[in-house]
Amino acid sequence: MLKLIRNGLVYSPDKLGKKDILIAEEKIVKIGENLSISGLEVSEFDFDGKIVTPGFIDQHVHITGGGGQAGYSSMVPEVQMSELIACGTTTVVGMLGTDGFVKELTTLYAKCKALDMDGITAYMHTSYYGLPEKTILSSVANDLIFIDKVIGCKLAISDDRSSFPSEIEILRLINQVRLGGFTSNKTGILHVHVGALESGIEVLLEIARKYPTLIQHISPTHVIRTKALFEQAIRFAKLGGMIDVSTGGTQYDEPYKCVLEAINQGISVDSMTFSSDGRGGVKRTDPKTGEVTYRPAPLHRNFSETVRLVKEGGLPLEEAIRLITSSPAKNLKINNKGFIREGFDADFCVMDQDLNLTEVFSRGTLMMEGQQVIRKGKYETSM
Ligand SMILES: [Zn+2]
Structure with a gap:
């Protein structure tokens, strides 16, 4: 399924301003303003007021x-x-x-x-x-x-x-x-x-x-x-x-x-x-x-x-x-990491204005949400 990160203040690490980021599978496919996707199922994340970095x-x-x-x-x-x-x-x-x-x-x-x-x-x-x-x-x-x-x-x-x-x-x-x-x-x-x-x-x-x-x-x-x-x-x-x-x-x-x-x-x-x-x-x-x-x-x-x-x-x-x-x-010399760019891996850190880490995406999957790690390794169920 496609994912759309909306309204985050994006640092690519360059300061790009408020942008939407479209993710397909593990990759960033589009970065732009007010992106709209019609006819396809998209799960959206609104990060208005938050900072998004690689x-x-x-x-x-x-x-x-x-x-x-x-x-x-x-x-x-x-x-x-x-x-x-x-x-x-x-x-x-x-x-x-x-x-x-x-x-x-x-x-x-x-x-x-x-x-x-x-x-x-x-x-x-x-x-x-x-x-x-x-x-x-x-x-x-x-x-x-x-x-x-x-x-x-x-x-x-x-x-x-x-x-x-x-x-x-x-x-x-x-x-x-x-x-x-x-x-x-x-x-x-x-x-x-x-x-x-x-x-x-x-x-x-x-x-x-x-x-x-x-x-x-x-x-x-x-x-x-x-x-x-x-x-x-x-x-x-x-x-x-x-x-x-x-x-x-x-x-x-x-x-x-x-x-x-x-x-x-x-x-x-x-x-x-x-x-x-x-x-x-x-x-x-x-x-x-x-x-x-x-x-x-x-x-x-x-x-x-x-x-x-x-x-x-x-x-x-x-x-x-x-x-x-x-x-x-x-x-x-890893050429698909470290930047928020189209074609690069969809790895993101999301933080509030006080620079507290709140969400983490790794290769397009949400791993941390609301400061809680939600994806764990196979033997970590008791944590
Ligand atoms: Zn060492």
């Missing part, structure tokens, strides 16, 4: 649960679809971390397919934190070429838990994602976890300076871990790269403030993304009692930091929202 993209989530860093029982359980929908996330990229020994890429692939079947869109990076790389098929390039869900490869640098990859080892992985990418029309990126060691992304800056065409295949994340790393990240963005600001995990300052600082230094929101690092394991030590507790890293902070950019930072919504819509789509 569905959010979270490009770094441990969808099968992060590995434990305090023994087997500290391994994090996998994410449930409703948890992503509750945050407005309609597209997610899953990956392994340090857990490449106890969590399998095949399980990660199956989880992507499961999320897809339940109604949201999921992709994955092959390999994990370390070297030698782990793959499903015989190489990173083959994973990109022959596995629909694989859009890139994961690697960690400048972390005392990493494999301390050398420049040539990083270049060889970039070569693999590049060959695998252009063969499968995915482009292919190397998603690089950056740890707290002083070297930061110096090696990536070096590669970008020597081989400028490779920068579009390099995607450093966790770049606000330290101030020195963030300054390197700004240099990387000035060379034409995309930088990913984690809204969870270690931060030298609040994520929205770092984005404002980068903007002050001339970096466009089109070169920056937010991602949650959700479902990684977070260890907390109570400062008073010394009690140690574990919890999964939260998934909701991409949107809450975006709201703070608007409310506390004074950034227009059409700018702030890019960090979780058009910019990750650009970084991942």
Whole structure:
């Protein structure tokens, strides 16, 4: 059946004004004013007074649960679809971390397919934190070429838990994602976890300076871990790269403030993304009692930091929202997501004027209504 979203104030992310959006199956087929459909059954949603944006993209989530860093029982359980929908996330990229020994890429692939079947869109990076790389098929390039869900490869640098990859080892992985990418029309990126060691992304800056065409295949994340790393990240963005600001995990300052600082230094929101690092394991030590507790890293902070950019930072919504819509789509080279455009997937977030998320559509299906998630994964009935 056709669906018609009426009277929403549409941010595509550009501010388009009050528009109607016609949806057929999973796609946006028409955007216009006072659209009328005759002779066909249409279900209508009136969002007068509300804001409609593209569905959010979270490009770094441990969808099968992060590995434990305090023994087997500290391994994090996998994410449930409703948890992503509750945050407005309609597209997610899953990956392994340090857990490449106890969590399998095949399980990660199956989880992507499961999320897809339940109604949201999921992709994955092959390999994990370390070297030698782990793959499903015989190489990173083959994973990109022959596995629909694989859009890139994961690697960690400048972390005392990493494999301390050398420049040539990083270049060889970039070569693999590049060959695998252009063969499968995915482009292919190397998603690089950056740890707290002083070297930061110096090696990536070096590669970008020597081989400028490779920068579009390099995607450093966790770049606000330290101030020195963030300054390197700004240099990387000035060379034409995309930088990913984690809204969870270690931060030298609040994520929205770092984005404002980068903007002050001339970096466009089109070169920056937010991602949650959700479902990684977070260890907390109570400062008073010394009690140690574990919890999964939260998934909701991409949107809450975006709201703070608007409310506390004074950034227009059409700018702030890019960090979780058009910019990750650009970084991942997903060409049917991240924008409200005819022919694109019908993924939307709807919010009130105070920027509270009220409705979510994923590939044309209403998943959240009146702030309640109404579509859940198969084993979530008790929630
Ligand atoms: Zn992570």
